[in-house]
Amino acid sequence: MGVFTRFCYGCAAQVIAEKLIADRSPWECLHTAYWNLYSLISAAIAHTLMYSSFFLSACIRFAGPWFASLNIEIPVPKPKPWYTYEKLKEGEIRLLGIHRNYLFWVSYNIYAVPINHGIPYEAISYAWGDRSDVEEVTLNNRRFATTRTVGDILRRRSKLIGLWPGNMRFVWLDYICINQEDIDERNYQVTLMRQIYQRASRVMVCLGDGPDASKAGWLLLKIYALSTVNTLEELSNRCALDKNTPSWQALSRFFAHPWFSRVWVIQEVAVASKVWVTYGGGLLDWELVLWGICTFSRPEMASHLSTATAEVRRNIPLTLQQGVIVGIIRNKIQRKDKLSLREAITLCTGFQATDPRDKIYALLGLVTDDLDLRAWVDYRKPTEQLYLETARFLLSQEESPLQILNYAGTGYPWNPEFASLPSWVPDLSCPPNTSSLDGGIQPFPYKACGRLQHDAQLLLSAPPGQIRLRGSQADEIAFLAQNNNFSLNGATDAEMQTFFQDRALWLKNCLSLIQDHVPDPYHTLQPRAEAFWRTLLGDRTVEGRPAPAEYADCYAAMEELTFSPPDEQRTSFTSQRALILKSLRFQGQTAASIRGRRFAVTRRGFMGLVPPGTEAGDVICVFAGANTPFVVRQLEKGWWELVGECYFLGIMDGEMVDPVAEMEVFTLC
Structure with a gap:
C-alpha cells in the first residue's frame, strides 16, 4: 500500500x-x-x-x-504462417493499427489506405539499429520478423492504447509499412515519404532507452529554466557545479544518439507539423531539443558534455552539428523557402545512411527543384551511376554549378567500393572529413576566379565520365607539412598528452617551412607571422573576412600553450584561464579550415591548406566560375585528376586571374 x-x-x-x-x-x-x-x-x-x-x-x-x-497424445499446435505483403495500388500506403482486444492484450494489423486518407496517425522516426538482432511479432494473426528496435517501439506505443476493448491507434513506420524486399514498392514509397510525414498528426522520434535515460529530459528542462534568468556565462558556471552526475552523463548519451546522424531524419523532422522526442519514457518537444543542441554547440557550454565515455564524447560534436542542420532545414521548409538539391547535398554530406544511395534519395523530397521523383528513385541503379548522374545534373544548373566540385577529389580518403568514380564526382558514401570552403552551414565568401564565369557549353561537352573547364595554373605545390590528424574530441588524459605533443611537432614543422620558403613581408605585404595565422584561419572567422586583428593575440596564446612544458599544459584551468580561453577561441575558429587538411607552401612562396593526399608537384588551378582554387594532378597532356579544393592566402579574391589572357582547357577525369 x-x-x-x-x-x-x-x-x-x-x-x-x-x-x-x-x-x-x-x-x-x-x-x-x-x-x-x-x-x-x-x-x-x-x-x-x-x-x-x-x-x-x-x-x-x-x-x-x-x-x-498415461500415454496421452497431446496435439502440438502448428506454428502460424509468415505474414506476406499484398501489392499496393497507385497512391496507397500501409498503416499499422494497434488494436486493444482485451484489457491488457493488443493486436497488430496492417491496413492499405489512400495517401490522402483522413485517418489520424503517428509517423515514427527512429534508428534501425542492429538488423541482425531480430524478434517475432504478430501481424494480421501471422508471424513477422522485425528488429529488436522496432519491437521495442511497438510495445511502447501499445501502452498508450486505452484500456477499453476496441480502442485503436494507427502508426506508420518504414520497416513494417514498406515491403523492404520489393524494390518497385520501395522506389514508389520513397517518392511519397514527404507526404507521409507531412500528413501525420505528429512525428514521434523514438530514441529508445539507456542508463538513466529518463534523467536526460529532466536535466534539459532544468537547464532551460535556468537559462531564462541567467546569462550564458552564468549558466555555464552553474552547470559546472554538478556536471559529473549521472544526469549529465545521460544527457551526453542523449546528444550522441546515432539517430541525429541518420540522413532520413532530416526529411522526417523538417516536413512534420509537430515533432515529439521520446527517450527513456520521457516526452520532449522538438523545439526544446533544438534549443539544447544550439546551446551546447556554444564553446561556453560544450565542455559540460565531456563526462561520458570517450566514444560518446567523440560523437557529440558531430551529432550537435547535424542537429543544427536539421533545425536549419526544418526552418526553411516551414517558411517555404527555396532549397535546391545542391544546397541540400552540401549541407548534409556528413549524415549517415545504410544504403549509400539514400544520401541522395533521402533529400529529394525536400528540394524545390523541378524533379521527377519517379524517374530519380531507383534502388536497382548502381551507386556509382547515381552519383555520376547527380553530379552532372548539378553541373548543369545555373546557380553555383561548380560548387559540387568542392566535395570531390582523390586527395581525401575514399571508399574502395566506388573506386571507379571520376575524380570530379563526390563520393557521398565517404565524404571528406573536413568542412568545405564553399558551402555548408557557413560558406566563406571567397572569389578566386574574380569575375570570370564558367563556360556552360564546354563544361558537359565531354563524355559522361569527364568534364571540361577553362582555368589557369596559379602555382605548384613545393613543400608539405605533416598531416594534421590531432583532435581533442573525446580525448582521455593520455590522448590529451599525445594531442599536445602532436600539435607541437606539427606547428614546429609549419614554422620551419615558412622560415625557409616564405618571403617576409608576405605577398599581401603583411608580416610573415601575421600571414601565417591568417592562413590557419582561412583569413575568416564568424565575424567575417578578413579575420579581425585581435586574433593575433589568440594565436600567440595558442603557440605559447603548445610549446610550454607538459606540466604547465596540465595546470589547472583557473591559473591560466585567460591564456586558455584565447587559445580555445583561436582553435575553435581554425577547426573548419585546418581539420582534415595539410599546410603547404608553393614554389613562389604562397602559404595554404590542401587535401591530405596532395603531393609535391601538384598544380594549383583557378577555374573560371569557381570560388576557391583547386589542386589538380596531371595524368597526361590535357588530362587531369582533381585532388580537391584548397586555400592559399593571396589568391582567394581573383589576384591570379588575368581577365584578358587566354585560359587553358582542363579535362578532368
Missing part, C-alpha cells in the same frame, strides 16, 4: 510539474498521470503472470512423469 501511495504522490507531483513547466492543460496532465497508473497496473499483472508461470512450470516438472505414463 505504501508503494501505491508514493506512486499517487508522484503522479500528483508530475501533474503539477507538467502544468508549470510544459504549460499543458489540466486534462493533458491528468492524462499523463492516467497512463502512469496504467503502466503500474500492467506491471503488477505482468509480475503476477510471471510468478504464475513459475508455479505452472513447477507443477509440470513434477507431474510430467505421471502424465507420460
Whole structure:
C-alpha cells in the first residue's frame, strides 16, 4: 500500500510539474498521470503472470512423469504462417493499427489506405539499429520478423492504447509499412515519404532507452529554466557545479544518439507539423531539443558534455552539428523557402545512411527543384551511376554549378567500393572529413576566379565520365607539412598528452617551412607571422573576412600553450584561464579550415591548406566560375585528376586571374 501511495504522490507531483513547466492543460496532465497508473497496473499483472508461470512450470516438472505414463497424445499446435505483403495500388500506403482486444492484450494489423486518407496517425522516426538482432511479432494473426528496435517501439506505443476493448491507434513506420524486399514498392514509397510525414498528426522520434535515460529530459528542462534568468556565462558556471552526475552523463548519451546522424531524419523532422522526442519514457518537444543542441554547440557550454565515455564524447560534436542542420532545414521548409538539391547535398554530406544511395534519395523530397521523383528513385541503379548522374545534373544548373566540385577529389580518403568514380564526382558514401570552403552551414565568401564565369557549353561537352573547364595554373605545390590528424574530441588524459605533443611537432614543422620558403613581408605585404595565422584561419572567422586583428593575440596564446612544458599544459584551468580561453577561441575558429587538411607552401612562396593526399608537384588551378582554387594532378597532356579544393592566402579574391589572357582547357577525369 505504501508503494501505491508514493506512486499517487508522484503522479500528483508530475501533474503539477507538467502544468508549470510544459504549460499543458489540466486534462493533458491528468492524462499523463492516467497512463502512469496504467503502466503500474500492467506491471503488477505482468509480475503476477510471471510468478504464475513459475508455479505452472513447477507443477509440470513434477507431474510430467505421471502424465507420460498415461500415454496421452497431446496435439502440438502448428506454428502460424509468415505474414506476406499484398501489392499496393497507385497512391496507397500501409498503416499499422494497434488494436486493444482485451484489457491488457493488443493486436497488430496492417491496413492499405489512400495517401490522402483522413485517418489520424503517428509517423515514427527512429534508428534501425542492429538488423541482425531480430524478434517475432504478430501481424494480421501471422508471424513477422522485425528488429529488436522496432519491437521495442511497438510495445511502447501499445501502452498508450486505452484500456477499453476496441480502442485503436494507427502508426506508420518504414520497416513494417514498406515491403523492404520489393524494390518497385520501395522506389514508389520513397517518392511519397514527404507526404507521409507531412500528413501525420505528429512525428514521434523514438530514441529508445539507456542508463538513466529518463534523467536526460529532466536535466534539459532544468537547464532551460535556468537559462531564462541567467546569462550564458552564468549558466555555464552553474552547470559546472554538478556536471559529473549521472544526469549529465545521460544527457551526453542523449546528444550522441546515432539517430541525429541518420540522413532520413532530416526529411522526417523538417516536413512534420509537430515533432515529439521520446527517450527513456520521457516526452520532449522538438523545439526544446533544438534549443539544447544550439546551446551546447556554444564553446561556453560544450565542455559540460565531456563526462561520458570517450566514444560518446567523440560523437557529440558531430551529432550537435547535424542537429543544427536539421533545425536549419526544418526552418526553411516551414517558411517555404527555396532549397535546391545542391544546397541540400552540401549541407548534409556528413549524415549517415545504410544504403549509400539514400544520401541522395533521402533529400529529394525536400528540394524545390523541378524533379521527377519517379524517374530519380531507383534502388536497382548502381551507386556509382547515381552519383555520376547527380553530379552532372548539378553541373548543369545555373546557380553555383561548380560548387559540387568542392566535395570531390582523390586527395581525401575514399571508399574502395566506388573506386571507379571520376575524380570530379563526390563520393557521398565517404565524404571528406573536413568542412568545405564553399558551402555548408557557413560558406566563406571567397572569389578566386574574380569575375570570370564558367563556360556552360564546354563544361558537359565531354563524355559522361569527364568534364571540361577553362582555368589557369596559379602555382605548384613545393613543400608539405605533416598531416594534421590531432583532435581533442573525446580525448582521455593520455590522448590529451599525445594531442599536445602532436600539435607541437606539427606547428614546429609549419614554422620551419615558412622560415625557409616564405618571403617576409608576405605577398599581401603583411608580416610573415601575421600571414601565417591568417592562413590557419582561412583569413575568416564568424565575424567575417578578413579575420579581425585581435586574433593575433589568440594565436600567440595558442603557440605559447603548445610549446610550454607538459606540466604547465596540465595546470589547472583557473591559473591560466585567460591564456586558455584565447587559445580555445583561436582553435575553435581554425577547426573548419585546418581539420582534415595539410599546410603547404608553393614554389613562389604562397602559404595554404590542401587535401591530405596532395603531393609535391601538384598544380594549383583557378577555374573560371569557381570560388576557391583547386589542386589538380596531371595524368597526361590535357588530362587531369582533381585532388580537391584548397586555400592559399593571396589568391582567394581573383589576384591570379588575368581577365584578358587566354585560359587553358582542363579535362578532368
